[in-house]
Each structure stands twice: as structure tokens, then as C-alpha cells.
Amino acid sequence: MYSKVNGMGLFGMNAFLVTAEIITQKGQPAFDIVGLGDLAVQESRTRVKGALAQIGIGISAQRITVNLAPADVKKCGSLYDFTIIAAVLKVNDFIDEDTDDAAFIGEVSLGGELIHTSGILTMAIAAKRAGLKRIFVPFDDAREASVVEGLTVYPVKNIRSLLNHFTGREKITPAPPYAHLGIKPTLLDFEDVKGQQSAKRALEVAAAGFHNVLLIGPPGTGKSMISKRLPSILPPMSFDESIETTGIHSIAGTLDRENPIINTRPFRAVSHTASAIGLIGGGSVPKPGEISLAHNGVLFLDELPEFDRKTLETLRQPLEDGVITISRAQGSVTYPCDIMMVAAMNPCPCGNYGNPKAHCSCSPQAIQKYLSKISRPILDRIDIQVEMPQLSYEEVSNSSKGEPSKEILARVMEARKIQEKRFAGTDVRANSKIPPSLLAEMCPLEPAAKKLLSDCFDKLGLSARAYDRLLKVGRTCADLAGSEVIRKTDIANAIAFRSLDRKYWNI
Numbered sequence: 001m002y003s004k005v006n007g008m009g010l011f012g013m014n015a016f017l018v019t020a021e022i023i024t025q026k027g028q029p030a031f032d033i034v035g036l037g038d039l040a041v042q043e044s045r046t047r048v049k050g051a052l053a054q055i056g057i058g059i060s061a062q063r064i065t066v067n068l069a070p071a072d073v074k075k076c077g078s079l080y081d082f083t084i085i086a087a088v089l090k091v092n093d094f095i096d097e098d099t100d101d102a103a104f105i106g107e108v109s110l111g112g113e114l115i116h117t118s119g120i121l122t123m124a125i126a127a128k129r130a131g132l133k134r135i136f137v138p139f140d141d142a143r144e145a146s147v148v149e150g151l152t153v154y155p156v157k158n159i160r161s162l163l164n165h166f167t168g169r170e171k172i173t174p175a176p177p178y179a180h181l182g183i184k185p186t187l188l189d190f191e192d193v194k195g196q197q198s199a200k201r202a203l204e205v206a207a208a209g210f211h212n213v214l215l216i217g218p219p220g221t222g223k224s225m226i227s228k229r230l231p232s233i234l235p236p237m238s239f240d241e242s243i244e245t246t247g248i249h250s251i252a253g254t255l256d257r258e259n260p261i262i263n264t265r266p267f268r269a270v271s272h273t274a275s276a277i278g279l280i281g282g283g284s285v286p287k288p289g290e291i292s293l294a295h296n297g298v299l300f301l302d303e304l305p306e307f308d309r310k311t312l313e314t315l316r317q318p319l320e321d322g323v324i325t326i327s328r329a330q331g332s333v334t335y336p337c338d339i340m341m342v343a344a345m346n347p348c349p350c351g352n353y354g355n356p357k358a359h360c361s362c363s364p365q366a367i368q369k370y371l372s373k374i375s376r377p378i379l380d381r382i383d384i385q386v387e388m389p390q391l392s393y394e395e396v397s398n399s400s401k402g403e404p405s406k407e408i409l410a411r412v413m414e415a416r417k418i419q420e421k422r423f424a425g426t427d428v429r430a431n432s433k434i435p436p437s438l439l440a441e442m443c444p445l446e447p448a449a450k451k452l453l454s455d456c457f458d459k460l461g462l463s464a465r466a467y468d469r470l471l472k473v474g475r476t477c478a479d480l481a482g483s484e485v486i487r488k489t490d491i492a493n494a495i496a497f498r499s500l501d502r503k504y505w506n507i
């Protein structure tokens, strides 16, 4: 007897259709699974037998061969249990309807329960693309899959309920189309931030053009407090952005089961004790790291010089490319990581360097060593640097509120609208990502701005990359002011945002 059912496979962000072909023959009882399965696929034989035994189906007298196709794609994890069980049920006529338009996806426990499986959203999207109409998934993951329109999602609690569905004893009700619960996280507001006008302005420019930012200042000046308020001035996520970011969290297993679709930009604060794998991703079947979990949002690195230098260096390529590729024996995996990096640091080990109101006890060598942990290439990738000084008594004791986030957001949104028009028909999303080939066309300068830029280029000895970055930040400043050409004042602002290079790093 021969039969086949569909499942879905997943490697990194790459989901693909898998077909389980099954054949039962006369002869010595056996249960073989072929098709490049890893150890977990072999172990799945035990789980499959156990799960079927729970509903009174014994297969130990049968000679069964299952082929997971395509055979040339490595299949990892216990994702194929459900597909194999469905194949066994089908070849034994427990499922006698046509299931060519369906896929069975998920991990099954020894007791026959379907258990939470990572990456369901990505697989559901791929299932629809492959032309399937129905998917059967673990009950817990059905809400996540139901966001995909045009796909009927069946939430399956256990193998018995699947059997009841196909024998007509009790049909499984499909999951309703996804409706967001409407829970909006409470975002921290900029009105709580006292003083620090230039830092606020810097974050506004950063939010408008999706630029990377470095905040430098003594401890207690509110570097992380102000950074945490950044999500309140970032534009809402588009549906596509939301699906991309949710897909990554689905694979990492970090979704909220009740509210599984991420529709506010992530803010991922990473501690300096994070490993390179934690930060950029890894593992034998590579999982996304913090940089990908922050995709379309903010990656916040506090106390930047405390990070392991090698770990920091791993960020160079992904910051440039917006994707990270992790290579392993199993194959290489690419995850998106289009992020805005916000980093904070003290100016020296004691924190008081450059502070007129306190004494810095660090030797010049100690300061140099501390600052040199941030390499030139990393610094080059940070468009905006801003100093956050100790507040004066007047500022601290002032009880009036600062400008609320919603007013700043309104300006950011105007600047984003201009960018949307500019980038229509390209895959560029923000000023910070304008490729070199489009810079001249998209960043026209008024003559005085051009002169200022060329003067600076000679005087400051700018690298080509630094020059490009000044243009992009100038572009965002001009957008915020509603100006089509980049004015001298926009370039002056952009240069001011790089002045810490010279103050602290002498470059």
C-alpha cells in the first residue's frame, strides 16, 4: 500500500514543503524513515509508535517505510512527527479523504499530544505559497498561523482529535481569522526626561532616519532612561514589518502565546555579558540572536566598552548589510537584522572625564584603553553621537514636563512620509540605508552646504564612509525641516553629531 501526505520543513527562516511518502509491504515487521533525517527524526519513530498506541493503533506488526522528500534537504528537529503520523493514518485508511491541499505540521509527545512548535508562522506562509489550502497545527500555535489569509488553520490538541476529525466523529473547528487583541504596550514617554535637549533632538533625528546612535555621559545622566523612550517616537510597524519580525520571534520561541503577532517595534536591551551567539545568533541549528530579534526596531547596548571586543566586532557586517548569515555544518542560515543600534557609555572608567563638576581619577592611558575598546569601524557605523552632561540644579529641580512623545512622533512621521515617497519602488526603507549609488541623486546639496562639507572633508580628514554618513544624517535633518535640498545648517548639524569622534577618539 502506498500513500503520501504533506508537511512543512524549516531551516533558519527558510520554510519548505515536505512530502512524507509511505509504503506498507508484506514481510518482516519494520519501521524505517529515510530522507536525510537527523537523530531527532530517527527518534520520532519512538514518539510516533507511542502516540499511535495511545489511540489503540498498533503498527508493530507492519513493515513500514517512510520517505521524507525532498531527500537532499537536511531535516532537523522533531518537526516531522505529526506529518509521519498523518501518513501512517492515511496508509491505514483512517484518513480516507484527499489531503493533497493540506499539511500536517508539529511535534507530538509520546502520549499523542501536539506540542508547541517554533516557526509556525514562517511555515504557514510557505504553505500558502506552495498552494496549500489547509494546515493542521498544534492547538497552541493556531493563533499564530491564523494571521495568514486564505489558509484554513485547524488547531489540533492530540492525535485522537485528529482521528475524530477525519472519521467524522467530531470535526475540528478551524481557528478564526486573526484579530489583534488590541493590547497596546504602555510606552515610556519623553515628557519625563528633564533637560538633555541635544540628546532628545539626536534621538528624534535618529528615529526619523533610522540612524545608529551613541550616547556618552557620566553615570546617572539618564542615558538608558532616554533610550528606553525611543519606541514612543518610532513610526508604527507596517504589516509586512510586523510579519517579518514575528517570523523571527516565532523561530526563536519568544512569542507571547496569547498575543503572538508583534506589532510594536522591538526594543532589545542587551547586557555586556552577552555572548557572540546570544548577540548575533548561533547554535548547531542556528537560532536568531538579539540583533535579529530587534529586527525593525532597536538594539540597545548599554556600557558599550564593557562588551567583549570580539563580540562587538561581529556586529560590523550585519550592521552594514541588515542581514546576518550564520554558517554551520548543517548549512548556512540567514536572518534579517535591519536595526537601529543605540549604544550608551561612560566617557572613562570612572565616568567623570570631561565633567566640569567632578574629578576624573583615570590616567590618560586608562581612558585611552577604555575608549579603544570601540574600534574605528564600529564607530564609523554610528551616525549620531551625543554627549549627555550632568544636569544643573535648575534642570533637576524643574518640575515642568518636557515635550511629550506624541509631538515628537508627529515630526518623525512627517519626515518618514517624505522618505516613503523618495524610496517608492526601491527596497530602501530609511535615509540611513541609502546605498552609495543613490546618494548623489537623493541628497542634493545647496552650494553653501556643499562648501561646508568639502571644507570639513579636507580639514577633518574624513573617510569616504564618514562622508556618506554625514550626507545621510544631513538628509534626515532636512526632511525634518521639510526641505528638499540639504541646507548648510543640516550639514552643520550632522557634523556636530560627529564631534565626539574628535573629542574622545582624536579623529
Ligand SMILES: [Zn+2]
Pocket: 348, 349, 350, 351, 352, 353, 360, 361, 362
Ligand atoms: Zn575617569
